[in-house]
Amino acid sequence: MRRRGIACLQVFGVDNILTRVADPLFIGHCLLERVSMAAKVVERTRPEERVGVVAADTASGGYRVVEYSEMRPEDAAAREPDGQRLLMRAANICQHYFTLESLESVCQPENEVRLLPYHAAKKKVPYWDANAGQMVHSPPTENAIKFEKFVFDVFPAAGSSFALWEAARSEEFSPLKNAPGSSSDCPETCRRDVLELHTKWLLTAASASSLGGSRRYAEVSPLLSYAGEGLEGVDLSGNPPEGLLFVDE
Template identity: 45%
Template sequence: MNIEELRGRLEEANQGHLLQYWDQLSDSEKQQLYKELSPRDFNEINGFYKAAMEDLSSASEKLDDLLEPLPKEVCGRAVNTGQETLLQYDIDGLTEIGESRVAVLLLAGGQGTRLGVPYPKGMYNVGLPSGKTLYQIQAERLLKLQRLGESVTGNSCKIPWYIMTSEHTKQSTQDFFQEHKYFGLQEDDVVLFEQNLLPCIGFDGKIILEKPYKMALAPDGNGGLYRALHHSGVLKDMESRGIKYIHVYCVDNILVKMADPVFIGFCISKGANCGAKVVEKAFPTEAVGVVCKVEGKYQVVEYSEITLKTAEKRDSNGRLVFNAGNICNHFFTLDFLKFVSEPSQERQLKHHVAKKKIPHVNDKDFRVTTKPDSPNGIKMEKFVFDVFHFATSFAVWEVIREDEFAPLKNADTADKDTPTTCRRALLNLHHRYLLAAGAEFVDKDGNNIPHIPSQKKAEEKGGGNGQKGEDEALFVESEISPLVSYAGEGLNKLVEGRKFVSPVYLSQDFTMDKPEIVEGEW
């Protein structure tokens, strides 16, 4: 250890306090701290902090005068696209999948803090009849897509699954997949890599010590993807596999259509090197970022960056002018990913600031870690969509929220984005799939249940928990294994004309040749 060289670099960067307890540390603690500090470029970190704080001070400035609506020619909507066109997008996407030219990339570096669990969100079970976790649901969707791709091309194909973890989630994620034998996927096709960690910094510009031998660190945001891609070798792995198109998404959306062939086909039809799947904003002040243009460049603008007057603007059809709600669901070509991951481009991405309560060494007893009651510093992160402004050809595909977006953010004590709302969203979607395929639902006496149960009946079937106005997710519970159907296709031959009583579960696992109705048939 060259401690004097390190001390000199720290003093030069005005971060010498990081070694203030050095003489009181054990040998193992000294080694840990030295290993953590020595590879860091502290002048670069100071530069990140300075730029981030400057951006924070100007964050109150509204962007209204700089905003431009999305050009019509880059946009498509699932609800007003003809069936023939949708089918063509689907076939085009499945053809690319069948030729093994599509990969999926999962952003899974966050911990389940708000959810109230000590493990990654992907390992969470929201209480479905099957008991499946988010990871299992997503793995089975990939297996089904591979089969669909093979049915179109006649080829044996693979969809490699790249999972970006963090220091906090990598080992537990790795262990989870190994324990469950990768849910039927080939081990070589599930590739884990780590995003970078950045020091947390106090409002005085000093890096915070969490322990006398450890900096306070946090993942550098889902936009840390691009630096991680450059350093991990993932891009080279994609290239060696012949990948051309990559679908990037967040782990917490239980309805996500991974490698959605329709979305891929649409983006290819537009010649896009970058694309975003969006949902229509529910109301003008919904707290969601909006995909639009700012000074001629594509961007996601946060709801807090525009005034109410601009948020409420409507077009001649009565739709919000700025209505493309971002759901962290993106399409990239490999060439585009390689370009934006180069250091010269990646360094242009700004860090966003989050004021946080960051645990730190106690001033009176350095062996004690103090948890502050109010924010005492910042975490810096980049966002995955920050690369949109590099796009030379962009595409935006609007989907129905109830079909494709139900995020898991909070514990059930919250009002939205909870395990309960996610579970109901999936059960409702599968209920609609079965109805569309010709299934009929009856009560235990064989009486037909309306497709949309009345409020009165929904309350009667609420389970005696005192809650009124329960929706049909509790009235008619339907779950379909992704191995049976990816998006409602192929169900007619299984359920048309047959009667079911809730709960319904259509099961198949990767060892079964054909699906079976585990429960629910009347």
């Protein structure tokens, strides 16, 4: 990477359909502030939400991510003195920034044990029931422990050279974690969130309250607009009055 002139990297999870790849605002802020690491977060609003949070790390003087499975229930539910917002609300959405120098430093063999501990995650894993003589494909409860390592565990190594960037959940976070037909974080909610966001872009650009006809949603090609910019000249009047609108020119 150094030979190719790469100075920094964005690392993100593949399960967030609203990820802004190479976000110029986020990366630009990190470059201007000259930080070695950074994380995007959204506000966590429900104590039961299965998402880690970014919190101050007193040992390093920087920040670290506390996984939801490792939080005490009382900490996960704690609120500000006025009872409104959660106290631990900086939800980690796995969108990170690293300078090349910071990765070269933390990726040394001697740092692996110190910076990348194993996390025990309880999982539902199919197993062979010897008594019944058959496979159990969907265990009713967690029956296995999976040991995991997380790239964000290196955050404390940045010390104070770390930045947090809070994004709007409706614009940058729609995870895919559950099977089709689930109540949340599933293919249906991901599609809905993309269409609602793109429809909002078009309506804002056109200063309109609807797309016309009985149509409710639109999808904008990523080749036409990155985050809703440049859509002011799009003419919606000549499109069919029904069905999903796909805008690519």
